[in-house]
Structures are given as structure tokens and as C-alpha cells.
Amino acid sequence: MTTLASAAVTPSGQGVGPLLRAWREQRRLSQLELALRADSSARHVSFIETGRARPSEEMVLRLAEHLEVPVRERNALLLAAGYAPRFSETPLDAPALDSVREGIERLIQGYEPYPALVFDAAYHVVAANRGIMMLLDGVPESLLRPPLNTMRLTLHPEGLAPRIRNLREWRGHLLEQMRRQIALHRSESLRALYEEVAAYPVPETDEGPEEADPVPYFALPMRIEHAGRTLSFVSSTATFNTPMDVTVAELAIETFLPADPATAKYLHSLPR
Secondary structure, eight states, X not given: OOEEOOSSOOOTTOOHHHHHHHHHHHTTOOXXXXXXXXXXXXXXXXXXXXXXXXXXXXXXXXXXXXXXXXHHHHHHHHHHTTOOOXXXXXXXXXXXXXXXXHHHHHHHHHTTTSOEEEEOTTOBEEEEOHHHHHHTTTOOHHHXXXXXXXXXXXXXXXXXXXXXXTHHHHHHHHHHHHHHHHHHHOOHXXXXXXXXXXXXXXXXXXXXXXXXXXXXXXXXXXXXXXXXXEEEEEEEEEOOXXXXXXXXXXXXXXXXXXXXXXXHHHHHHSOO
């Protein structure tokens, strides 16, 4: 069933003005800078933030767009301004999202033999191809019970972490990614996940700090041991353009590209 998202309700007694001001300050924009971007005036933005003027629904959405407010939180801004939520939140298994599910399944399966997965705003895995499942060989069942979480699977000392040769670098990349997401979404559950995985002990790896890579990489690779060899991947993450549904807005597709010829050759040698 498709519902209008209401999880990001406005804090009790807080109107849209303080919420918009908080987003503007987080984005480090002045009232004048925001006004110029939103084709308004600094005076009007100031009046909205102090509650002296009630913004139209269009103005709330325009300011939210230029403040890069996530879709879920845009509903909260509309509620705080006295308007109905604009963006629905449809369960991913609902018939209305059949085309989305089928599309991402075709995408990640078509990416094989290279690894690819899809996760939501909480880093829960919603789809993964055989390339990902190959990398998870040997991970204990306790970490593979639903909902699978990509950060736990990667950084847990019983997960992939002991096999990642450049763990400290890759861990730093993932934690920084989470910090950016926390700043964007201001989610308490995401912050709790960050605190959990950041506290995991960092197991020793075989690679010394001065060991030189034989191949020059164009992006930070994840170098992971598998079946007695070291595979190297660089990753990229894609999201949907201009989503009109909270669920779709919070989906991310991460693909892993072989970072060297040996990794590509090995993956293509695997039986399909």
C-alpha cells in the first residue's frame, strides 16, 4: 500500500521557520545566498525563518530543493508549514514499485560477474548479485541474517574486515561516507549504526603500511582476499534522479569495478 510518508514528523511545537533555518545553517548559506538561489529576497527568507511570514507550499519545496533537503525531510517541512506531505513512501515489495525492483534486478544481474548491490538509507541490503555473494563466502551465518547491513558485513571483525588488505584506508572511506549521510539525513538510527561500526576493533592485516601497489589506481580500491588471491575493486554509487517517492529516493546502487586486469580476468573465469 502506498502511503504519504509521515515518519519524519516535525518536532513538537517547531514551525517550518526554525527547521528551514537549521537546514540553511547546516548548508552554510546566508539568507541572501539562499534567496538568490530560490528567486526570492533575503527579507522574505528572514520573515519565513522568524515566523513573520507563512511560506507557500511552492516556496517550501523551492527552498528545500536549493537546500538539498532529502525527500523524507521535505515532507516534514511541508507538515511544519501546515501542508500535506507531497511525497509518498511505498514499500519496496508493493506492486506499484514492480518496475523499480525489476529494473534494479536486471541492472545488478547484468553487471555480473562484477559485484553490485542495492541498499537503503540505513545501509540495509535490498538486492545483491552473485558477485557480492562470492565475496561473502566464509562470512558467519550470524552476519548474514536479514536484514543484511553492508556496513556491518564490511567492517565487523568476523565479516569482510580481516580479508581487506587496506582495511584502515577502506574503513576511513566508509566512515566518512556515513558521516556525510548523517549530516544530510540527521538520522538517529544512522548515527547509532555509525557509532556501532566505528567501535569495531580493527583486525591486523597482512599488508604493511609501506607496501607499494603494483598497479597505479585512479580511485581508492578495496583490496580483498578471496580464494588465495587478492582482488582489487573501485566502487561507485548511483541514485535515482528527481525521485517522487521516499523509498526510491533512499535507494543506492553500488557497483564494484575491477581495478586491475588480474581481478577482471579472475572474475570472468568463474563459472556462471
